[in-house]
Every structure is written in C-alpha cells, then in structure tokens.
Amino acid sequence: MVRWEPGTPERLQRAALELYAERGFEETTAAEIAQSVGLTERTFFRHFSDKREVLFHGQELFARAFLDGVDAVPPDASPLEVVAAALRAATVFFPDERRPYSRTRQSVIDRNPALQERELHKLASLATTLAEALRARGVTEPAATLAAQSAVTVFGIAFGQWIAEGEERSLADIADSVLGELRTVTAGPPTA
C-alpha cells in the first residue's frame, strides 16, 4: 500500500475542513486556510474559486465513478441493473478510512444554507448526467430520469446512514440494502 501523500489542493481541503469544523464556515477566511498549511491566499485561489468550492473538490471524479459503473454493465441490462452498478462503482470512492472526513464535511454543510444549496445542486447535476448516460444507452424517458433520480436518492440515504455515529457497514453494503428497500416500497400494493 502506498501512503497517501496529499498534493496542494488536498492539503488545502483538509485544512479548510478542520477550520470550518472548529470555527465555523463563515468565520474562516481563505487566507487563514492557506496560512494554516504554510501557503498564501494566492495559492488558495489558484486552486479554488472560493471558500465553498474547497469542500466540493473532486466532484467530477465522483460523477465519473458513477458513469464508469454505467459503462461497465452489458448493453441489455435493465435501468435498475445500471443504477445498481453505478452505485457500486461510486461507493469505491468512499472507503471506510474516509468515513471520519465525510462525517465532518457533512456536519459543516448541515450548518450552512449556502453549502446545502451547493450540495443539492451537485446531486441534481449528478442525476442529470446519469439520466443522459441512460438515454445514451437507449433507455427512454421518463424511465431514464426516474432511474437516475432513484440512484441519487438511494446514494444520499445510504451516505447519510454510512456517516451516522456507530455505523460500521461499508457504503456499498448500505447502498445495496437501501436499493432493496426502494424496490420493496415501490412494489407495494397497487395504488388505490
């Protein structure tokens, strides 16, 4: 195993999260984040457009992980099989070592409406991207958007459980179980 040696963006990201959690997001400046790891404010802004973005670094890779999962399933897979594969691929992004980081990040986001909006926007974009990928595979509407939104919903719920205090299951196991619950809920008795 290679020891993880963070580059400049990652160092800034960890420093930012620490300060946001300690002092609050509003109370922390980009200059303070940079200084805490011996860098300048200018370096901070070379990597991130603002204080919000530092918490969303790597988000293209996260979306990419979902899409890799989509690409990996055979062309005749059902939309739900595609969703399951996309979820499984995305969970690789969140190994158990990352749980404490993710937990702190979420607690910072939960305390700030602007960050919550950014997070909602991120998840909405992810659903749009996934729906596009499903349509590119020949899935028609509204099935493509329903499957994509369901993937994002399942991911969000699974993620919330994964970072809960005391939770020890892997994100992949939780996501599988939440997807199973979705099947149970929607299979319910025919609508009245």
Added chain:
Amino acid sequence: MVRWEPGTPERLQRAALELYAERGFEETTAAEIAQSVGLTERTFFRHFSDKREVLFHGQELFARAFLDGVDAVPPDASPLEVVAAALRAATVFFPDERRPYSRTRQSVIDRNPALQERELHKLASLATTLAEALRARGVTEPAATLAAQSAVTVFGIAFGQWIAEGEERSLADIADSVLGELRTVTAGPPTA
C-alpha cells in the same frame, strides 16, 4: 363559479413574471414590478422579501396540498398508496388554466441559476416534510425518505411533461402514469 379576483400579492406576482419573461430576471427591479401595476416598491417589499420570492409565493399551500393528500388515506395504506394520494392532492393545485403561467414561470427559472437553486431547495424541503408525515404515520426509515423522495421525483417529471408544448393531459393523469413507470423501472430484473 366565482371569477378569480387576484389580491395584491397575486397582482405583483403576475406582473413580476411578465417582466422577468420579457426582460429577464436580473434586468427587472422590484420598483419596476410594483410600478407596472400602479403600486410602490414599498408595497412590493411588504409582501415579498426579495425578487426571487415573488416566484415562490404560495409554496406553503403547495406543500400543504401534499400533506392533505397524506392525511386523507387510511392509516393502513402502504407508503406507495400514500405517495399516490399526496400526488393526486397536489395536482389539484395545477388546473389546466394554470398551464401557461406555470410554463412561463419555469422558463424564467430555467434561465437563472439562483432561481434554480431556490427551486431545488423548495423540492428538497417538500421531500423532508413528506418524509416527516410518513414517519408520523409509523413508516420507518429508509422507507419514509425513499417514498417521499420518489413522490417529489415523480412530481418533478410529471410537471415537466405537463408544461411541455403541445401536452394536453392533466397533471393528475401524467403523475399517475409516471408513478406507474417508476414501479416498472424499480421492479426490473433483480440486481446483477
């Protein structure tokens, strides 16, 4: 039938939408909206906290319509039956006469990221409120959140179809059909 006589907030709302659609959201001031219906800027701000809010007026009533649907189903109904009833109740809010207004409103929102964030936030709050109502009925997690999120997803897709050019079905009929599609998608072959 009583003819609909709009009050001050409704007049401001229609005037705002007209100006936003004509000139753009950014290019329109609260003073201009008020003036266009013979009112003052001060009156505008007595009813709305800002230019964004004028497009989201009545949103508590919209959430209330969903909750009324939840309350109307028997206690032993499945989460999906509750969702179907909530959707049906909410669609009453959007009679066919409202379609042109809703269409214009959406086109304004689609062109402005700040309004899109507000809309996402509204739908996220609606899902949270619906999940609470389901938990209050004894539905456990994650079924409550899954059902609530699914209701919001189905509503969003159905609404998008309802305001599409040339669409003539009622929102209730479209929502029924999208909910049926969700059942088909999630019933698909067992996950690989």
